[in-house]
Amino acid sequence: AQKITQTQPGMFVQEKEAVTLDCTYDTSDQSYGLFWYKQPSSGEMIFLIYQGSYDEQNATEGRYSLNFQKARKSANLVISASQLGDSAMYFCAMREGPGNQFYFGTGTSLTVIP
């Protein structure tokens, strides 16, 4: 079974609108972490936001927020007020296990339309 599932290969959003990128995860651990990374066309991996499994409040970092629904095992990324520079691949990832192994989803390509 996939540890991280991103079901949206590609998404389009109008500039200044909000967009939600979906992510579901699979783990039997009680302690785990969820991450979102951005990969622009230049190729580097940029950390966006983190949510710990014990965190009761949804994480927020500027225009990024993580909608964490533990019972549904979902960790969707919400980008508010989209900008042209937000056009990139977005990866959801999970850390679990005593060795802190990481698993990444297959990514969502976001295109912001002027």
Added chain:
Amino acid sequence: NAGVTQTPKFQVLKTGQSMTLQCAQDMNHNSMYWYRQDPGMGLRLIYYSASEGTTDKGEVPNGYNVSRLNKREFSLRLESAAPSQTSVYFCASSELAGSYEQYFGPGTRLTVT
């Protein structure tokens, strides 16, 4: 601080050749990781080292070996390269506390012909 550095940036190998990808971090992180990224597959973990002196297999370890040389350096070796190992390779490091956020190197684009 340079963060995570990787060498080389690009490499072309012939089938059967060997090479070592180098990775170093200057953030005093305990954990280091090697990933490969293929189109449509996201990043897949090859090997990781939770702390100095330990290494463990990830999802796709076959055809690779690693060495955690010291706390700073973590190398990935291809003993006999195959075309299926054509990929972009990323090294990352993280701390064993807090968010465990991973810091990534710029990547190595490897082509095996």
